[in-house]
Amino acid sequence: MFLWIILAVLTAAVAAVLLATLARSARSSAPDRAGEIAVYRDQLAELERDRDHGLISAAEAEYAKAEIGRRLLAVAGEAEKGADCPTARTGMTATGVAVTLLVPAVGLSLYLLLGSPQLPDQPLEARLENPGNNMALLVAKAERHLAQNPNDGAGWDLLAPIYFKAMRLGDAELAYRNAIRLLGTSPERLAGLGETLIAANDGIVTEDARLAFEESIRLQPNNPRARFYVALGLEQAGRNEEARTAFEAIAADSPTDAPWMDLIRQHIAATGGAPAETAEAPKGPTADDMAAAGEMSEGDRQDMIRGMVDSLAARLQEDPNNLEGWLRLVRSYSVLGDKDKAAEALRTGLRNFPAEGDEGRQLIALAREVGLAVEGVTQ
Structure with a gap:
């Protein structure tokens, strides 16, 4: 009963505010017209002064x-009509009053007829037991x-990887460290921790990430994903010769059509290596490139490609x-199926x-080629 009293008071307060606003609007309509008439009259007087001083021609x-x-005659006519028909404002006010009172009355009646006011709230416990496909609830269930x-x-x-994809980097780091502490090290967990630390430090390979x-x-000695970030850390530290050697070693151990080769060649050139193979405009990883990503598993291959593309995005910043x-x-984001990031990059x-x-x-031609909408993007 106490809840119904609160709801009734709140509804009455909102209705009172709306009615006061409508009444204020009705009272203020006539002065607004008077102000417009005064403005037009001032403009006429100013026009006469400008003509007398020769600022504008007679025509x-x-x-x-x-x-x-x-315009003055039109406004004056409307003002006169409003004065002659005082019921107009009264009608508008009556309509506003009717709508203001009718909406809560109808809403309350429908709720009492169709709703279930006595049904208790479904507690979080019940929702967590049956989260369905709700990712937020699935994460909440796992956290609990x-x-x-x-x-x-x-x-x-x-x-850990769910936190990373959601950019909850602090939670991701904690999850990776706990997984490593409890389950031991693995190439995937260590690489995930390293990428989380890099993302949390704006693309900088920190000492913890390097380790x-x-x-x-x-x-896993032939893990190109981890080797790339180690070489990137050397480059960021200004140790260009060591970085170039590391990048060249990755290139030597990778298939010539591996999707990360363009990026590797760019880093080789940036650290003083020969840019001969980068003369042709680089093309992002295609579907065939992704399928040819060495002997890596599907999950590792996708992670590797995603890491390379994200690294390119960081360099472009x-x-x-x-x-x-x-x-x-x-093109790379489009091949990965991430249309939102492709549009943002465009x-x-x-x-x-x-x-x-x-x-x-x-850029516009490429967007059309990969099926991105370009309407409004160029504005």
Whole structure:
């Protein structure tokens, strides 16, 4: 009963506010017309002064005077009509009152007829027991389980990549570290931890990230994903010769048509190596490139490609005047099926290379080729 009293008071308060607003609007309509009439009269007087001082010609003055006079007569006529028909405002107010009172009355009646006011709320416990396909509830269920069973390494191992994809980087780092502590190290867990640390530090390979990747390489020496980040850390530290050697070693051990080869060649050139193989405009990883990604498992292959593409996106943030990079990034996200990121890359690229120029037209042509909507993007 107390709840119904509160709801009734709140409904009455809202209705009172609406009625007061309607009444205020009705009272203020006449002064608004009077103000318009005064403005037009001032304009006529100012027009006469301008003509007397020779600021405008007589013909221009007559034309402007006629236009202002037409508007003045129209406003004056409406004001006179409103004065002669006082029931107009009364009718509007009556309509507002009816609507204001009718809506809560009808809503309450329908709720009492169709609703279930005596049905208790479904507690979180019940919703967590049957989360269905609701990812937020699935994560909440896993989190609740881990709160009660903090030593369940499999649970932490499951949540860590989900946290990373949701950019909950602090939670992802904690989950990876707990999974490693409870289940032991593995190339996947170490690489995931390293990428989380890099993402949390704006693309910088920190010391902890480097150690994680080096341990991943120790467990899986031919892991190009971990080797790439170790080489990237050397490049960021200014150790270009060591970085170039590391990138060249990755290139030597990779298939010539591997999807990460264009990026590797770019880093070789950036660290002082021969850029001969990068003379042709790089093309992003295609479906055939992805299928030819060495002997990696499907999950590792997708993670590797995603890591390469994200690394390219990070480099473009630092050096946005790279048309070939934007073209490759748009195509890569499209091949991965991430249309939202492809569209965002297109918009960012067009901010650096406007659509009116040759470079911008290349971006627009590529967008049409991969099936991205370009309407409104160039605005």
